[in-house]
Amino acid sequence: MMEKHNGRLKIALIQSTLHWEDPYANREMFGTKIDQIDEVVDLIILPEMFTTGFTMSPDNLEKKEGDTALDWMKKMAANNNSAIVGSMVFYDNGNNYNRLFFVKPNGEYETYDKRHTFTLAGEHEKYTAGTERLVIEYKGFAICPLVCYDLRFPVWSRNSENFDVLLYVANWPAPRINAWDALLKARAIENMVYCVGVNRLGEDKVGHQYPGHSSVYDPLGELISISEQEETIIVELVKDEIDLVRNKLRFLNDRDEFNLLN
Template identity: 65%
Template sequence: MDKLLKVALVQTALVWEDPRANRLELEKKLGGLASDVDLIVLPEMFTTGFTMNPQHIGKEEGPKTLDWMKTMARQKNAAITGSLVYFDNAVYTNRLFFVEPDGTTSVYDKRHTFTLAGEDKVYHAGNERLLVRYKGFRICPLICYDLRFPVWARNTEDYDVLLYVANWPEPRINAWDALLKARSIENMAYCIGVNRIGADDSGHQYPGHSVVLDGLGQEMVFSTTEEVVTVTLSKKHIKEVRDKLKFLNDRDSFILEE
């Protein structure tokens, strides 16, 4: 029997540096979700927008948001993921949480901090990739600027889904579209990209372009409006693509070093 994964992409505007307001707004948006959704994907820094002023955010807000994610996951009986400003071990991180309905939580800290905005000077970069096994799918979640670095995303573990959460601005949206398609094709995996929409207090405009691509780079859903869209992924599709086109068998071997 085919394994299926129904995913909800939450393409939303964000209230600048106001975690409580964003949690409340997202809770409203999640209220209308169908009961059969398996995974909810929120944007990068979904409680604040892409702020380079983490000191403006109370250090208690990270744990509060994680508790909120656990509550939402339990109530919706769906995993929920997205990144947020998180203070841990005396440093700030851009940290993604993947929270399952039973409270199981996996963590990924953004590897490639965005030097153009000075993110590298404010947030501590991670150095470990995350692979989540959920409902029969292997999922590799990454964050925004990570998209520009194909070696970091290379499918060496036979994951089924490559997932990016982002605050990707309008002037470079062509790169977002092109690189997501490239990542799906070269890794023969579903590629999910969830971007925010609207404007932030730094003067950046975000056009959305949240998308799901199949294992051949074909577009399944695409959005430029503020909305929640759903799509169903099929494990059988990935197997069929890889059985027919055995390109991953010819991938280069390499070891990542610090």
């Protein structure tokens, strides 16, 4: 059966502090925040490594933790009749990944492994990088979900498949938050998409401060919403607005054609 949709996608960005390397506490916390959403939403977005914070010690976690967190995401998606997306530490076939899951209410899910591991923090030494980009069709929108450091690389974010939404989950620290703001806006403009970024708040156990700035930009780069406090931000994306902009300003028709070789 073809999925019905109305050309609108209501999203909930959950901006929060995180409990360091404590998956149970984070699941409890996010479960409460999700239960407190008082309107119907289509997609709930959690930060990068939402079960642990940006840890470079994946071996501190039980190997089965990723499966436990995925089961939790499936349960929350079903209970709320909403898709849920976020990344986590995930152990698979002898390797650790910073793996994003996009879980639909019916339990189906798709995954994306972070392509650009953050070498400044040594993430490339602890986690295996992904090689394939993901574009998800959901409620009439084509969504490309990426993870944190991916934001700095416009070729990887390039709209070569006519998707509608670029979505970044992150643990983006305060000293470089100006880059976060600027690059989210740039990715929206150059790709003619809604660009959504969900960052965390607070201080982690290694002393990094995170200021939030979870935000949504429209296909012309106009800021729709931004926050610096602990809250759930709800925004409705409208497919007709994307089509209107692209039909009037046919910039994507003039993009350079090329493919990544590796």
